[in-house]
Amino acid sequence: MRVLLRPAQYLALAAYILFLGFPLLWLVSASVKSSGELNSLTVSLLPDQWHWSNYSEALDRQGLIHSAGNSLIVALVSTALVIVIALPASYVLARLRGKVRAAGVGWILTSQVFPVVLVILPLFLILRTIGLSDSLAGLTLVHTTYTLPFALWMLQGYVTAIPVDLEEAGAMDGAGRWTVLRRIVFPLLMPGIVATAMFSFVSSWNEFFFALVLLQSPENYTLPITLNMFIGGEGKVALGPLAAGAVLAAIPSIVFFTLLRRRLTSGLMAGAVKG
Amino acid sequence: MTLAPATRAPAPAPAPRGRKGAQARSRRREAIALVMPSLIPILVLSVAPLVMGLALAFTDARLVRNPDYDFTGIENFTRLAGNSFFWDSLRIGLIWTVGVTVLQLAASMGLALLLNSGLKLQGLTRVLALIPWAMPPVVVAIMWQMIYSANGGPLNAFLGSVGLPDDINWLGDFSTALPAVIVVGVWVGMPQTTVTLLAGLQQIPQDLHEAASVDGAGAWRRFTAVTWPSLRPIVASITSLNFIWNFNSFSLVYVLTEGGPGGKTMVPVLFIYLEAFKNRNIGYAAAMGLVLVIIVVALLAIYLRSQFRDDRAGQGR
Numbered sequence: 001m002r003v004l005l006r007p008a009q010y011l012a013l014a015a016y017i018l019f020l021g022f023p024l025l026w027l028v029s030a031s032v033k034s035s036g037e038l039n040s041l042t043v044s045l046l047p048d049q050w051h052w053s054n055y056s057e058a059l060d061r062q063g064l065i066h067s068a069g070n071s072l073i074v075a076l077v078s079t080a081l082v083i084v085i086a087l088p089a090s091y092v093l094a095r096l097r098g099k100v101r102a103a104g105v106g107w108i109l110t111s112q113v114f115p116v117v118l119v120i121l122p123l124f125l126i127l128r129t130i131g132l133s134d135s136l137a138g139l140t141l142v143h144t145t146y147t148l149p150f151a152l153w154m155l156q157g158y159v160t161a162i163p164v165d166l167e168e169a170g171a172m173d174g175a176g177r178w179t180v181l182r183r184i185v186f187p188l189l190m191p192g193i194v195a196t197a198m199f200s201f202v203s204s205w206n207e208f209f210f211a212l213v214l215l216q217s218p219e220n221y222t223l224p225i226t227l228n229m230f231i232g233g234e235g236k237v238a239l240g241p242l243a244a245g246a247v248l249a250a251i252p253s254i255v256f257f258t259l260l261r262r263r264l265t266s267g268l269m270a271g272a273v274k275g
Numbered sequence: 276m277t278l279a280p281a282t283r284a285p286a287p288a289p290a291p292r293g294r295k296g297a298q299a300r301s302r303r304r305e306a307i308a309l310v311m312p313s314l315i316p317i318l319v320l321s322v323a324p325l326v327m328g329l330a331l332a333f334t335d336a337r338l339v340r341n342p343d344y345d346f347t348g349i350e351n352f353t354r355l356a357g358n359s360f361f362w363d364s365l366r367i368g369l370i371w372t373v374g375v376t377v378l379q380l381a382a383s384m385g386l387a388l389l390l391n392s393g394l395k396l397q398g399l400t401r402v403l404a405l406i407p408w409a410m411p412p413v414v415v416a417i418m419w420q421m422i423y424s425a426n427g428g429p430l431n432a433f434l435g436s437v438g439l440p441d442d443i444n445w446l447g448d449f450s451t452a453l454p455a456v457i458v459v460g461v462w463v464g465m466p467q468t469t470v471t472l473l474a475g476l477q478q479i480p481q482d483l484h485e486a487a488s489v490d491g492a493g494a495w496r497r498f499t500a501v502t503w504p505s506l507r508p509i510v511a512s513i514t515s516l517n518f519i520w521n522f523n524s525f526s527l528v529y530v531l532t533e534g535g536p537g538g539k540t541m542v543p544v545l546f547i548y549l550e551a552f553k554n555r556n557i558g559y560a561a562a563m564g565l566v567l568v569i570i571v572v573a574l575l576a577i578y579l580r581s582q583f584r585d586d587r588a589g590q591g592r
Binding site: 084117177209 | 306312314328382386403421422429462523548551552557567
């Protein structure tokens with residue numbers, strides 16, 4: 001019994017690795033296969049010949065680069081906005097105690113599970129009224145707003161980790177509140193700011209639902225919407241370039257999340273356990 | 276919202292008790308100024324739409340150039356009661372949500388236990404387990420469409436090679452579409468659940484397990500007597516969160532099947548989206564959204580209540 005346990009465990013682990021990893025492997029492999037090989041009935045994991053041309057073809061066609069540019073603008077601007085407006089609020093939230101803080105934190109956690117269907121219809125109407133419905137500016141504001149709760153949650157965690165003593169010491173030396181924030185708090189917060197910014201960027205870069213509803217003109221499409229159009233497009237889909245486009249779209253998110261994984265995990269843990 | 280009582284917060288340099296007034300006021304003004312930039316977008320783009328959404332549910336609003344609409348009371352809801360497509364989608368949504376949530380928990384628990392038992396390859400598995408979580412849902416859907424493909428898809432090829440039927444149109448067949456979509460949901464949601472459970476496992480004191488071993492408990496007995504009770508609070512909260520996330524999830528199913536074939540994967544969120552933006556019935560769709568929210572909250576309340584009752588019973592033992 002004992003002797004059999006380890007091999008059985010490794011077998012189970014191998015099954016998990018296969019389940020988690022195989023789809024990725026297949027996507028990457030499809031992105032370097034020729035169209036002949038993709039359409040043939042013999043199925044192989046690795047391509048006969050590596051066709052990097054799918055990547056250049058993906059970049060050439062159907063405005064993929066243009067929509068990647070849109071995604072980049074929306075993600076960068078909303079990330080900057082999130083950090084600038086969440087930073088002061090997270091400071092207040094972290095230094096508060098008692099019921100107020102509990103209410104703020106409660107609201108942040110609740111907003112994580114917002115019923116987006118109920119919000120999306122009026123949100124569309126509001127943005128249309130102020131003339132931002134089919135625009136990158138409108139989408140940027142929406143991404144900013146809906147990333148804020150988690151960003152506040154992450155940042156206030158980092159603020160809490162800064163000892164109040166340090167601020168008091170600064171105040172004793174005659175520094176005003178603003179100077180204390182600028183000289184003591186913000187520099188110590190840099191790692192937290194970077195992590196939060198990366199999270200905001202990825203959230204926006206990956207986001208599909210709001211972009212689908214709010215954007216109508218193809219020149220405003222973000223990358224996920226354009227990729228979706230590839231599939232829903234008329235006639236036969238060119239699988240190779242589609243897979244190549246999908247790989248390119250996934251790279252920034254995977255890189256950032258791999259760098260971030262520890263911080264995100266602890267943030268979510270706190271949320272899950274206290275929630 | 277969180278502003279007024281901010282005066283009670285201990286400031287970095289606490290003021291002497293006697294001179295509360297002026298200092299507290301200035302501190303409150305400061306807190307308001309710091310919170311305002313966050314509060315304004317939240318109020319305008321998330322709280323206001325939520326309130327409006329509730330209101331729209333009682334109107335006949337349509338998605339047209341000239342947004343003119345009337346209050347129609349509960350008409351939307353009486354109409355909804357007779358809409359069998361909506362109730363079908365609700366049933367499908369529940370199968371999807373419960374299926375994904377339960378399988379996610381089971382699979383993640385298995386993986387977390389494995390990762391916690393000192394096997395090699397932990398690092399690889401952890402990174403691998405986080406990737407599905409990071410990927411854009413559209414990319415995930417594209418990838419799985421390739422896996423499930425009826426012509427030359429690797430899944431059918433594998434089944435053929437072990438002598439099973441190899442011509443299944445996974446996403447296009449009435450009987451396989453929903454299970455196939457559920458598997459993708461599990462794949463996406465596993466990482467988060469696994470890392471959370473793993474963190475919970477690592478907080479269980481090792482000597483509890485050792486004590487149980489000394490008492491002659493086998494692996495299964497140790498799991499039910501030590502591991503599971505210790506994980507209960509974490510399991511309760513991630514199950515609730517996963518339940519809501521899965522119930523609200525849209526992108527994955529939308530890109531994978533668009534609700535097809537024949538509405539077999541038409542989850543409620545998708546149904547409401549189509550009602551609002553294809554049929555252009557905003558008011559009617561909002562009523563559906565409201566019904567949906569009520570159902571989710573009710574189910575969640577029942578679940579959390581049962582958790583709470585079990586906890587109390589457990590303490591009594």
